[in-house]
Amino acid sequence: MTSVTQKRPASGSPPERRFGARALFAGVALALIAVPFALLLFLVQDKWRPLADADAAARDDLHGYAVDHGPFVTAMRALSDAGSTVVYLAVFAVVVGWLLWRRLPRLALFVVVTVAGSSLLNQVVKTAVDRARPVLPDPVAHANGMSFPSGHAQAAIVAAAVLLLVFLPVLRGGWRPVALAAAIQWVLAVGFSRVALGVHYVSDVLAGYILGAAWVAAMTAAFNAWRVERGQRKTDPLDEGLEPETGPKLDPR
Numbered sequence: 001m002t003s004v005t006q007k008r009p010a011s012g013s014p015p016e017r018r019f020g021a022r023a024l025f026a027g028v029a030l031a032l033i034a035v036p037f038a039l040l041l042f043l044v045q046d047k048w049r050p051l052a053d054a055d056a057a058a059r060d061d062l063h064g065y066a067v068d069h070g071p072f073v074t075a076m077r078a079l080s081d082a083g084s085t086v087v088y089l090a091v092f093a094v095v096v097g098w099l100l101w102r103r104l105p106r107l108a109l110f111v112v113v114t115v116a117g118s119s120l121l122n123q124v125v126k127t128a129v130d131r132a133r134p135v136l137p138d139p140v141a142h143a144n145g146m147s148f149p150s151g152h153a154q155a156a157i158v159a160a161a162v163l164l165l166v167f168l169p170v171l172r173g174g175w176r177p178v179a180l181a182a183a184i185q186w187v188l189a190v191g192f193s194r195v196a197l198g199v200h201y202v203s204d205v206l207a208g209y210i211l212g213a214a215w216v217a218a219m220t221a222a223f224n225a226w227r228v229e230r231g232q233r234k235t236d237p238l239d240e241g242l243e244p245e246t247g248p249k250l251d252p253r
Helices: 015-045 049-068 070-082 085-101 105-129 151-170 175-196 202-229 244-250
Strands: none
Touching: 015 105, 015 202, 049 070, 049 175, 049 202, 070 175, 085 105, 085 151, 105 151, 105 202, 151 175, 151 202, 175 202
């Protein structure tokens, strides 16, 4: 009797597993983006009184302080400029170049897609929502475009998360909590600077945080599914980073 042996697909993962991984990715994206972001958007467009009052109070209080304190405005502008698109382009150009030089094209692709995709997503959502920026009698700063969600806040959380996920395998011991604390402080500082300068509402910044975190989570889930399809083990990105086996190549030493 002749037996017939069926081979798995060249990817090393059966079709049902690949479908399950992609379904998980879709579920994560839907839950993280649709639920909290849609709720916040609904409250903003519905002019929910507690949220509207919080936006107005933060806008007016911080603007009143900024008008009378020049050094504060200078510091907030410096923070805002440090979190601008031009700076991130320079930083991530170096990161992508470093990853390609170390022969890590998949990590480089993750960085490019996640960072560039986040910027595109932000512009699409801003255009769709079409919320005007705060109007102040004596503005200390100006910004173009729409207000919701904050591009600076979204870019800050995406940038911090991407850097942590990529370089986590070489952060050992006490360096991990230090890097995490620095990332959190950076994200909060950039968001605060945008409200302090009067170019965003608090709800804009919160929306940027939610959308940015959701986008990174979705891209991370997709990257992990890609790893499984290629026959690599599934990892816990928050504990090991995106590709823990690349630690030696990432270590500049």
